[in-house]
Amino acid sequence: VGACHGVITRICPSAQILDVTHGIPRHDIRAGALTLRDALPYLPGGVHLAVVDPEVGCDRRAIAVRTADDQFFVGPDTGMHQPAAAGLGGVVEAASIGNSEYRLKPTSATFHGRDIFSPVAAHLAAGKSLSDVGDLLDPAVLVQFELPSPTLEDDVLFTKVLTVDRFGNIVLNVDREGLAETGLSLDTSVEVAADGSSCEVPFVSTFGDVGVEQPLLYVDAQQMLALAVNRGSAADLLNLNVDSEVRLRPLLS
Amino acid sequence: VGACHGVITRICPSAQILDVTHGIPRHDIRAGALTLRDALPYLPGGVHLAVVDPEVGCDRRAIAVRTADDQFFVGPDTGMHQPAAAGLGGVVEAASIGNSEYRLKPTSATFHGRDIFSPVAAHLAAGKSLSDVGDLLDPAVLVQFELPSPTLEDDVLFTKVLTVDRFGNIVLNVDREGLAETGLSLDTSVEVAADGSSCEVPFVSTFGDVGVEQPLLYVDAQQMLALAVNRGSAADLLNLNVDSEVRLRPLLS
């Protein structure tokens, strides 16, 4: 990270660098995409350098894209920037930058963050255009990002775990609009079932609405349906990992 | 953290943001209070945003306070800012900011750092007053912060573990003045006892005064009595956690 900051600062000394996170789990494009999407509305406009790169050194494309909002994303072509870019009006221009004249040489095979993405991002921040930093290409050919959709069968909502944070809080693949289409509503009680275990969980506003070490369903700060244990770990309680299936059934009151 | 930085930078682009730490253990108000108190003398004056928030979403108050020194603290009303504020002349003005007109809307129930504390801190940095950002209240109603006091019985000093760092170094609840009132002095040897184990430990100036893997008592860089093992872990040696009792008895030489 220090080397990337150094590269950017040398090329564009006036750039203001803001680190969103360095805590995305290795190779987890989905966690990266959700984190980027959720942080973007709170960030100043600019050039967004975002690298989760399981295929570094393979023939995956290196790209920079411009949104309708005239902001940029730079990174490997994994689809990771798409949910965030959608919130900025979508991608209107894209370039392949693997052979950018602005990449550092020699270009390592394993650290494109330093050798390709940082210098290109810095040159965009300094005012260069996409056609300056690479070869324009049709945005339609970029890798698409997809989230699994929840499904409703009878009264059971089948969901997937999107992310597990370090506290064991779980984000499910149900956003606020998706929630409106299900039978779940605030202050109801829900049977939450996962492989081998289940429990009854109240759907509340926040942690303080349940006792210590009690589970809760809530809409989190990113407007997603989430499962947690007040001062505990929902991941531990139900033995959940990323991609685990979680079944939700509203209980009659 | 990235979202908080983004919120601050958008409101007050000229703000210089300095991260003290993001390593406070979850919900550990005492560790936060001690870290803040110990860092403050070394920091430039300004607005100090400090959030350890076990009761987020409950009816705990959100506050901003001004010190005699005209610096500000912003965060949940947990008492965490008090030891630091005391070093800046104490709190002279306070405001409740849970309904601040500057909070972000919609305001999430679980991420007040982003939605309430960051925007209020940024507006204070930009020159707003406490009455601009919230409703003034009597500082006397704020939650008080208290540290346990050590007690001396015969020649045994009963202390508590305040913090354990990642190296297993232990800080006890005895400051330099407290130490002067006890029978402990530099270059004496001390019997250190905890639940189920005890050992003889020299009271020295620094790690290098004892051999590798040997224990030491010393006054740490924050002027607190501390227990460590040179290139090892005092927490492991005596099986100590936060709040463990540690008994110290000076040995006759």
Place this chain on the structure above:
Amino acid sequence: VGACHGVITRICPSAQILDVTHGIPRHDIRAGALTLRDALPYLPGGVHLAVVDPEVGCDRRAIAVRTADDQFFVGPDTGMHQPAAAGLGGVVEAASIGNSEYRLKPTSATFHGRDIFSPVAAHLAAGKSLSDVGDLLDPAVLVQFELPSPTLEDDVLFTKVLTVDRFGNIVLNVDREGLAETGLSLDTSVEVAADGSSCEVPFVSTFGDVGVEQPLLYVDAQQMLALAVNRGSAADLLNLNVDSEVRLRPLLS
């Protein structure tokens, strides 16, 4: 870290602070030296504050040095800055700063990063000279940094593990020039042996050249010979730690 930043900012408000890393393992001077050497070419010129300090509080020297390139390193005299300084033309001037008039007082026995190194670095950044901040001394008396050399016996190259990163990627003590002198070349297959286990590993350009969970030998982004497992851990595969011996024997094709 926050306190160090604060000290620097108070002394030299115009200083631009760039954090290279805070992830060097405790007391690991070699990892620090390699990280510093590898990052330096990508950083803006300036004052480099680098502290890994196993002997803090002992009589190890505190130093600041100036390179032929007019950049500075500040830290304990452990040799850690030497590989990086060599890349900047080598050390041309040195000063002992343990009693610098610019150190903070009282000076703690255990936190010289805050009390000695940060203020001296800030004063150098603000334009002071080495003779201003300490007592000049002959650079020849400084602690020397040495890396173990690989040895070749018959067709077996005996190497050592220099570093293990959090992914289990292994850096060996063979640089690109050293490699040219051995029998190893790209696209050959190599028998890699460590205590108790061995396997056949292809020497390739990058991770994507082997299958998932397959091992690879490659020249890393710092031009060092490295051993990894694509989406896995080479450290786990061969049970390797820092300083483990690794024997490499090219296989006939």
